[in-house]
Every structure is written in C-alpha cells, then in structure tokens.
Amino acid sequence: MLLAITLAVGAPALAAAGDGPTRGTVSGAIRLLTPDASLGEANVEVLAFPQGGEVSAVAETVTSTGRYELQLDIELNTSYFVLVTYEDIQYLSNPLVLSPDAPTVSADFEVYATTATAPELRIETTTVTLLAIDRERAELTFIREDAIALDEPLIYVGAEDGITLRLPVPENTTDAGGMEADDEDYRFDGGTVAVATPLRPGVTSVVTRYTVRYEADKDEYRLRITAPVNTDRMAIRVPQRFLREVRPVGDDATLGADEAFESGSGSEPLTVIERTSPATPGQGLIADLRGLSGIERNSHPLTSGAGAVVGALLALLVVSGAAVGLQRIRGRTA
Structure with missing residues (x-):
C-alpha cells in the first residue's frame, strides 16, 4: 500500500496554497457488505503526506455507527488519504483534495467481515516463469503468480496462525518466499510456501519466488507445479534463449502458443x-x-542482451502482484 500511496502523492492531489492553516472536515460512511453480519467498531484515520516530509496521522476516531467526521488543519502542499481499519483489515481511500476554498470532502467505504474458517477457494490461473539461471551455482529462479478467486462476501484471514494458503514447492527448492526476502507473510517451511495474505472477495494475486538446484552434469531439470486447490488454468513460461528445449511431460501437458514479453529495450x-x-x-x-x-x-540472463528484458519481468510481476504483499502501510491491507 505504501507504493500505491507514493505513486498517488505524485498526482495533483495537493492542498492549495493560502494565507495559513484552515480547518477542514473529512466525513463519510462505512458500509458492511457481508450478509447476516453487524458492523462493529472501525478505526478511521486521516493520513497527511506533505511534500518532502513524513507521513502522519492528523486525525483519528473509532466508530460503530457507520459514519465518521473528522476535523483537521489543512496544511499546504499536502496530500490526504483516509485509512479505515476494520477487523484488522485496512482500506485506503483515493487521494483527497483539501484546500481553503474546498475545506470539506467525503470518502465512503465498503468493508467485509473476516473469517478464520476456510472458504471454498479456486485458482483461476497459475503461471510459473523461469526468471534466471545461475550456471555457476546450478540454480534456477522461478516466479509463481496465482490468481485466487473467493466468491463469498468476506475476507479469509486464516486460523490462529494466519495461514490462508499453502503452495507446494518444486523439487529441490532451497529457498522460497515472497518478493521481498523479509516478508513475513510468506514462509518457506520445506515442502510448501505458507502464505499469510488475507484473501478478499473477487480475485487476489499471490506472487511467490523459488530458488531450485539442478544437477549440472545432467544439464536438465524437471519442473512440476502443483495445484493446492481446484485450478482452472496452469502454465509454465520459459525464455527461449535460456534453454535448448522445453518439453511437456504427460498427457495433460501440451505446448501452448508462444508469448513474448515486450519492453522498451526489445x-x-x-x-x-x-x-x-x-x-x-x-x-x-x-x-x-x-x-x-x-x-x-557466456551471457547472464539478467544482465546481457535480450536477457535484460526478462530481468524487467521481475519488476512487472512486482507491480502486478504488489497489492498482495508489497504495498502496505502497516498490518494487512485490502
């Protein structure tokens, strides 16, 4: 969420200049979309992002009525957001414009109840991409992206351990986790990656990384990706210049249509x-x-020639999957 806010701050959502601080009002409604559930207490904060300064909470309240209203001083050259925390899940507004000429603004929220009881999950697509080969170490790096569908109007937060999904790892995996090495929402426990990301109604993207070892003298590796729940589509993608051959194994695997990753460099x-x-x-x-x-x-797939294009794929995956585990202020965000 922090990345999302940082990008938004660059947008024209700054408080207009004036002669000095003016009192502003931020108000709105909170609506619970989970049937047969009653709205409980929600914590509401107005966050200020001054240009060149540190983020701060300039107003805070707790409400169980479904409505809130906060008063604050309007600061110059500052972007504002409303952050609602409901049942430990955070919801962030779009950037708000407050100025002496427009000192009142509203932001409404739709929230969901959470559950620790596992709902029926389905994966729409699982895509595993070979990102890099370290031939000196005989290691491969894969990125896996799962689009996880939850059709119920609630947020699954896992049981006491907070685990919402366990992804089986490929054979000979030596390290695995989220896109950031210290991301506590992704834990490699030997046979699986335990994911502690809350799963929202609709589709949640979960992006994980894997380092596997292969036998250099055999010059090959058999990659198996495994479905943890019912999965509609599975695909493996390999840059053609990395290997001499990629062959499907079994009657349920076939060559698909070639794809291409496009970037400004090729x-x-x-x-x-x-x-x-x-x-x-x-x-x-x-x-x-x-x-x-x-x-x-003699080329390294991430640093030379067209391989640098595939290196950029990592950034692409981080951006597309960032809403899952990389963009947060604190805690867990929906």
Whole structure:
C-alpha cells in the first residue's frame, strides 16, 4: 500500500496554497457488505503526506455507527488519504483534495467481515516463469503468480496462525518466499510456501519466488507445479534463449502458443507449456527443461542482451502482484 500511496502523492492531489492553516472536515460512511453480519467498531484515520516530509496521522476516531467526521488543519502542499481499519483489515481511500476554498470532502467505504474458517477457494490461473539461471551455482529462479478467486462476501484471514494458503514447492527448492526476502507473510517451511495474505472477495494475486538446484552434469531439470486447490488454468513460461528445449511431460501437458514479453529495450520470446484441463488439488503441470548450460554460454540472463528484458519481468510481476504483499502501510491491507 505504501507504493500505491507514493505513486498517488505524485498526482495533483495537493492542498492549495493560502494565507495559513484552515480547518477542514473529512466525513463519510462505512458500509458492511457481508450478509447476516453487524458492523462493529472501525478505526478511521486521516493520513497527511506533505511534500518532502513524513507521513502522519492528523486525525483519528473509532466508530460503530457507520459514519465518521473528522476535523483537521489543512496544511499546504499536502496530500490526504483516509485509512479505515476494520477487523484488522485496512482500506485506503483515493487521494483527497483539501484546500481553503474546498475545506470539506467525503470518502465512503465498503468493508467485509473476516473469517478464520476456510472458504471454498479456486485458482483461476497459475503461471510459473523461469526468471534466471545461475550456471555457476546450478540454480534456477522461478516466479509463481496465482490468481485466487473467493466468491463469498468476506475476507479469509486464516486460523490462529494466519495461514490462508499453502503452495507446494518444486523439487529441490532451497529457498522460497515472497518478493521481498523479509516478508513475513510468506514462509518457506520445506515442502510448501505458507502464505499469510488475507484473501478478499473477487480475485487476489499471490506472487511467490523459488530458488531450485539442478544437477549440472545432467544439464536438465524437471519442473512440476502443483495445484493446492481446484485450478482452472496452469502454465509454465520459459525464455527461449535460456534453454535448448522445453518439453511437456504427460498427457495433460501440451505446448501452448508462444508469448513474448515486450519492453522498451526489445522483445523476449517465451515458450509456453499449458495444462490441457483444470487441475484438482495435488494435480499439476510438468515440463522438462533441457540444455541448462545455455544457448549463449557466456551471457547472464539478467544482465546481457535480450536477457535484460526478462530481468524487467521481475519488476512487472512486482507491480502486478504488489497489492498482495508489497504495498502496505502497516498490518494487512485490502
């Protein structure tokens, strides 16, 4: 969420200049969308982001009525946001414009009740992309992105341990987790990555990374990705210049249409392996990655030539999946 706020602060949402501080009013309504549940206490804060300064909470209140109204001094060159925390889940408003000429603004919120009881989850798509090869260490780096669908009007926060999903890891995984090494919402426990990200109604994107070892003398690696819940579509993507061959394994795997990652510095063709049918828990997709010594033995896939384009794919995935685990002020955000 912090990234989202930082980007928004750059937008024209600043308090207009004036002769001095003017009192402003921020008000709004909070509506609970979970049927058969009653709205409890919600904490409401107005956050101020001054240009070149530190974020601060300039007003705070607790409400159980569904309405709030906060008074504050309008500061110059400052962006404002309303942050609502309900059942430990945070909801952030769009940037608010407060000025001496427009000292009143409203921001309404729709919130959901949370549950520790596991609902029926479904993964719309699982996509695993080979991001890098370290031939000196005989290691591969994969990025996995799961689009997790929750059709109930509530937020699943896991049981006492807060785990909402466990993703089986590929064979010979030596390290795994979230996109940030110290992200406590993703924990590698040997056989799975335990995900503690709250799952919202609709689709939540969960992005995880994996480092696996392969046998350099065999010059190949068999990649298996496994569905933790019912999964509609599974795909493996490999930059064509990384390997000599990518081959589907089994009757439920096939070559898909080639894709390409485009950036300002060029295009990186990707070989795609797809599962031919939806997967049930425990089923998956298998592909043999052959010729790991590389087509271009003297190049590093993240630092040279078109490989730098694939390196940029990491940034793309971080941005697309950032709403899951990277963009937060504190706590857990929906």
